[in-house]
Each structure stands twice: as structure tokens, then as C-alpha cells.
Amino acid sequence: MLIELLPTFFAAAIALPLVWHGSIKSRAESRADLSYRVSSMTYWSGVILKRTDGFFKKFGDTNRTIEKRELQLKAVSEFPFIRQTILREFPYVRDWTHEERLKFEIRTLIIMRKKHFRGAEGFEISNYHKIIISATLARLTMGIRRKFDLPRFQLIEVYPREFYSRLIERDVKGLTLGNGRLFLSWAHFEEGHDDPSDKVHVGLHEFAHAIMIEFDKFEYTPAWADWHREADPVYRSIADTENHFFRQYGGTNMAEFWAVTVETFFEQPREFSMQFPSLFRETCRMLNQWPQEVNGEIVKW
């Protein structure tokens, strides 16, 4: 087995230093931009080469890299504002570990830089809006390792209020399209953000649709079958239950139920876990996120 791999190792031994050389040059050219080379092949080749001590063991362990990046981040001009805004707008991060906070901040920054934000119908989009929207996505995908930024979605268009969609021929508060475009009404986004426990958040809702599209309707996500099995009876019960724990809109179809479940998961985790423990557990598995529990009761995110 090992012998069969030898040619690959030799090829890598020759190719990687060349790539690494290129990476030194390009990194030096964009020193202020270091953190954005996270996904760059050349950068990672460099990281791998530098870690000759236990290359296989450490591959994939990004914690040390993240810590080292904190220093580099200080060179990124908008970073202090991102940190400040996150602390103010997502105050629960104060309870998180240093690593978790840093990961959240870095991911927010990466998303913010990668997405194209556009204001529509006169909406002037500022860095503040971009941070809140990016952090909402980062929050939702904190447990997802690859594609946490949902690369299929390039454009986020923000309207000042409800807007008319020609595609579905009615006014909407948010819309997610399979072609990688996501639309939001800022008025409703803000309303959802400002009330963190009413189970309604158009940002989380639309991003939940976007995750589903990004990951091919979860066709290759092993946890989806279990989630679906637990979700099905709950979903069916919405239509004929008054004051159901999940809002009526979740009963429209399974994609809407998924989006409504995600909103509920973040906004009322304790009640959700008490009333529908198995569905809650499966939602944790789907998002790879578990809130902190004490004696079986959720105390905080």
C-alpha cells in the first residue's frame, strides 16, 4: 500500500516547493489581505509544507492557524469594526471560547468579502448591513466545514422593505433562487434580528433555503434521511393544529418546513428541544451545532 503511494509522494516533493515559492511571492504582494488566502491552494500548500512535524496528523487542524491569524487580522482595515459590531449585535458570543469567536469573526469577514452585496430600490448598503448579514450566515454555518460561505450564492440583493417578485408574482420579504441569488427586505431582516426569540428571522430562513440548494437538496448529506423521518409527522401535523409550535408557513412544503425549523432552532432552542426532542437532535446533526446543556436543559448557545 505504502509502496504504491511512493510515486505520489515524489511528485508532491517536487511540485509543492514550486507552489510554495509562488505562494511566498503572492502573499507578500497582498500582506494586508492574508486572511483571504484561506481557500487558496498555494497558501495551504505552504502551510502543509511548514508542518513537516506530523504532516498527516495535523492536516485539517486549523485551530493553530486561526490563532496565528489573529495578528494578521489586525492589519485588515475593517476588522476592528467587524469585531465591535459582532459583540454588539450578537452579544451571546461573549460566552463563547476565544477560538469560537475568532472563527465566527473570520468567517464573517470572509463571507463579507466574497459576496457581492447590492442595494435595490434606493437601499444604500453599508458595511454595517454587510456585517450583520454575513454574520447571520456565518452563525448558521458555524458547524459546516466546507462551503460555509455557500459559494454558489454570489449575489445578495437588499431591498429597503417588502418587494415584488416577478417570478412568483407577489410581494415577498425574502427570496432565494437556485441560480445563486438571494434577496432580502432589510426592514424584515432587521425585525427578525432585533427580536431573537420570536421564531421569525427572514435572514436565517433564506440562508436555510440557500444551504439546501448549495448542498444539492441534501441528496448527499447522510443526516438528511434521519432529519426527514423525524420531520415528516411534525410537518404533517401543522395544517390541522391550531397554534402549532412551528408556524403555519412551515406546512407549505418540506423545504419551507426546513427553513422554519432552522429559524426556530436558533430562536427558541430550549422550547424546541423540549417539545420535539428527536427533531431537535436531528437538526443539531444537520447543522453540526449543539447548544450547551446543563442537566439536559439548554442554557445557552
Ligand SMILES: [Zn+2]
Ligand atoms: Zn421560504
